[in-house]
Amino acid sequence: MSNVKARPRATRGTPSDPIAALLTPEGVLSADGERQAGVSDEQLRQLYRLMVVCRHLDQEALNLQRQGELGMWGPIAGHEATQVGATLALTPGDWIFPYYRDFVIAVARGVDPAALLTWYRGLTYAAWNPLEYHLAPGIIPVGSQIPHAVGFAMGCALDGERVAVLVSFGDGASSTGDCHEAMNFAGVFRAPVLFFCENNHWAISVPLREQVAGRIAGRAAGYGFPGVRIDGTDALSVYAIVRAAAERIRNGQGPYLIEAVTYRLGPHTTADDPTRYRSEANLEPWQTRDPIQRCAERLRARGAWDERFEAEVHAEAEERAVDMRRTLLAAQPEHPGHIFNLVFQNPPDALRRERDEFTASLEPTGG
Amino acid sequence: MTTVMTTVTLGKALNLALHDALHDDPRVLIFGEDVGRLGGVFRVTDGLQAEFSDRRVFNTPLAESTIAGIAVGLAIKGFRPVAEMQFDAFSYPAFNQVTSNVAKYHTRSGGACPMQLVIRIPYGGHIGAIEHHSESPETYYAHTAGLKVVTPSTPADAYGLLTAAIRDPDPVIFLEPKARYYLRQDLDLAVPPLPLDRARIAREGTDATVIAYGPTVQVALAAAETAAAEGTSLEVVDLRSLTPLDIETLAASVRKTRRAVVVHEAPVFMGLGAEIAARLMHDLFDVLAAPVERVGSATVPYPPARFEKLFLPDADRVLEAVDRTRQY
Numbered sequence: 001m002s003n004v005k006a007r008p009r010a011t012r013g014t015p016s017d018p019i020a021a022l023l024t025p026e027g028v029l030s031a032d033g034e035r036q037a038g039v040s041d042e043q044l045r046q047l048y049r050l051m052v053v054c055r056h057l058d059q060e061a062l063n064l065q066r067q068g069e070l071g072m073w074g075p076i077a078g079h080e081a082t083q084v085g086a087t088l089a090l091t092p093g094d095w096i097f098p099y100y101r102d103f104v105i106a107v108a109r110g111v112d113p114a115a116l117l118t119w120y121r122g123l124t125y126a127a128w129n130p131l132e133y134h135l136a137p138g139i140i141p142v143g144s145q146i147p148h149a150v151g152f153a154m155g156c157a158l159d160g161e162r163v164a165v166l167v168s169f170g171d172g173a174s175s176t177g178d179c180h181e182a183m184n185f186a187g188v189f190r191a192p193v194l195f196f197c198e199n200n201h202w203a204i205s206v207p208l209r210e211q212v213a214g215r216i217a218g219r220a221a222g223y224g225f226p227g228v229r230i231d232g233t234d235a236l237s238v239y240a241i242v243r244a245a246a247e248r249i250r251n252g253q254g255p256y257l258i259e260a261v262t263y264r265l266g267p268h269t270t271a272d273d274p275t276r277y278r279s280e281a282n283l284e285p286w287q288t289r290d291p292i293q294r295c296a297e298r299l300r301a302r303g304a305w306d307e308r309f310e311a312e313v314h315a316e317a318e319e320r321a322v323d324m325r326r327t328l329l330a331a332q333p334e335h336p337g338h339i340f341n342l343v344f345q346n347p348p349d350a351l352r353r354e355r356d357e358f359t360a361s362l363e364p365t366g367g
Numbered sequence: 368m369t370t371v372m373t374t375v376t377l378g379k380a381l382n383l384a385l386h387d388a389l390h391d392d393p394r395v396l397i398f399g400e401d402v403g404r405l406g407g408v409f410r411v412t413d414g415l416q417a418e419f420s421d422r423r424v425f426n427t428p429l430a431e432s433t434i435a436g437i438a439v440g441l442a443i444k445g446f447r448p449v450a451e452m453q454f455d456a457f458s459y460p461a462f463n464q465v466t467s468n469v470a471k472y473h474t475r476s477g478g479a480c481p482m483q484l485v486i487r488i489p490y491g492g493h494i495g496a497i498e499h500h501s502e503s504p505e506t507y508y509a510h511t512a513g514l515k516v517v518t519p520s521t522p523a524d525a526y527g528l529l530t531a532a533i534r535d536p537d538p539v540i541f542l543e544p545k546a547r548y549y550l551r552q553d554l555d556l557a558v559p560p561l562p563l564d565r566a567r568i569a570r571e572g573t574d575a576t577v578i579a580y581g582p583t584v585q586v587a588l589a590a591a592e593t594a595a596a597e598g599t600s601l602e603v604v605d606l607r608s609l610t611p612l613d614i615e616t617l618a619a620s621v622r623k624t625r626r627a628v629v630v631h632e633a634p635v636f637m638g639l640g641a642e643i644a645a646r647l648m649h650d651l652f653d654v655l656a657a658p659v660e661r662v663g664s665a666t667v668p669y670p671p672a673r674f675e676k677l678f679l680p681d682a683d684r685v686l687e688a689v690d691r692t693r694q695y
Contacts, residue, residue: 124477132479136443137472139468144464148439148468149440151437151443151448155440155443159444178464181433184428185428185430188427188428341478343474344513345483348563348611
């Protein structure tokens with residue numbers, strides 16, 4: 001069984017890295033760091049609001065799967081702070097290359113959650129237009145989106161754009177060759193890319209200690225850029241550090257790596273059975289570090305939380321969950337032959353003929 | 368434009384196509400291992416970095432998966448990447464990127480993100496190399512939906528196909544017959560871009576059709592020359608495009624000759640010849656005078672250099688296959 005520590009110790013970036021200096025050894029914004037970051041009460045309330053909404057949406061998606069309405073679902077509980085914090089910290093011009101568990105990132109970017117679930121419902125492959133949201137498709141082959149982000153970022157640099165490109169991935173993906181290769185490329189080409197590892201301690205059943213011997217954040221030094229390990233259950237810390245790192249990247253100071261340490265509170269997907277590989281005892285220290293509770297505590301400490309706000313947020317969350325269910329269940333599948341139109345921009349005649357044969361095969365034969 | 372005939376090698380024709388693409392389209396980028404100052408191990412990118420700067424023609428770290436992976440990202444950004452894999456079997460580390468991302472991104476993005484990119488791969492044998500330098504991986508790519516796969520056999524086609532591949536909005540696997548890099552041809556450098564889905568009749572004939580592509584077109588033409596001396600007229604079809612297959616051109620030829628032999632360096636088992644034979648048999652069952660013959664390598668790893676000639680198709684093996692179709 002895993003004996004993970006609930007309190008991540010921060011891995012400092014290079015000595016001259018002012019971002020690392022904002023953090024305590026535990027990877028949380030220090031009091032001084034919080035003052036420097038200057039995150040307003042309203043911004044913190046916005047983080048809280050979106051985290052609560054996304055937890056409701058996540059729970060509703062789980063319900064939909066259990067009711068047979070979705071083929072599968074990968075719960076995001078435990079990732080609210082990493083995904084909401086990182087997404088809201090970026091500007092709309094920044095791009096995000098997410099992985100498959102980044103439901104919250106998509107919602108935070110403005111994608112209709114029901115549209116996103118049509119992917120899990122098997123109605124479509126394309127849940128959103130990447131160009132509209134500056135959000136690449138969530139990639140299933142683990143880690144293979146990381147080189148895409150680096151290439152895209154290299155292109156932004158060639159075009160002289162002041163853009164940061166965030167690519168997210170899990171602790172499992174950090175083992176892939178693509179992750180190492182892409183970080184190396186980013187270092188060599190000084191690509192404006194922010195590597196954002198959502199370390200949730202589990203790659204399906206494989207615990208972090210069987211996945212990674214050293215520190216993921218520590219790898220950045222080997223690729224020639226700074227990296228920090230932060231507390232990924234604290235939305236404020238995630239928000240402030242991602243915002244600072246993205247600004248550094250936009251200023252042309254090269255790539256950056258953030259390892260946001262959190263915990264996957266649920267199963268890998270609805271097809272998974274975590275009781276086979278981890279006990280309740282593993283979960284306990286992390287349940288006390290629930291991202292939503294932590295954010296509420298921060299709001300209370302600032303005097304920025306009250307019952308009315310809480311009630312309002314929950315009402316909104318419930319309404320959006322109901323709306324998501326209704327929209328999803330009303331969603332129509334694409335025409336089954338539509339996939340033929342999506343293979344190429346300029347399809348060869350042979351494919352057009354295959355499409356026509358397929359379409360004809362759907363017609364009633366009349367016999 | 369005045370017509371100037373110049374003698375160029377196939378490798379130089381590729382170099383000229385890359386040069387002209389860089390010149391004509393500021394979004395074209397060229398990258399890969401050693402493509403910069405060295406000009407590539409086969410010198411196909413010779414001089415391009417000096418002329419177009421290291422922003423547009425650049426070396427990458429030695430990591431094929433991410434060479435293909437950054438091509439995806441650059442294509443999303445609206446660039447037209449032309450990536451080089453140094454050798455056929457060195458393209459395999461990029462296989463996941465090519466099959467799972469390059470080939471599928473257009474579909475996955477609902478058509479919003481075209482993959483206007485080219486991956487150049489020198490392939491095939493006859494260079495006396497140690498293992499991994501001489502393979503023919505075309506079936507892997509041809510079998511993957513979402514890719515276009517083309518291969519030239521002459522300098523003129525090298526220029527015309529590569530120009531078209533770079534301009535095409537879809538991902539193209541561009542297979543270069545490395546043993547033919549030094550094949551020479553007199554050509555007018557104003558070669559027009561070629562369609563990416565049409566075969567070419569390389570030699571007209573009446574008694575049997577020899578279907579070849581890339582490095583084996585020369586083998587087929589040599590066989591046709593010998594056959595002609597023996598009084599047999601062979602038609603040679605150069606596929607040019609492996610995906611899609613130009614079945615119309617193949618069928619028209621075989622309808623005339625009633626006999627077909629497919630020649631490739633890849634192993635016969637599950638090779639492109641299997642698909643071609645199946646299609647011809649299906650479409651021309653009543654016309655064929657004999658089963659379609661296939662000539663290729665054995666189902667073994669690419670053999671050591673000392674033996675490669677015994678495994679690769681040569682004119683004699685092609686002629687023996689033609690004889691089998693005529694004696695059936």
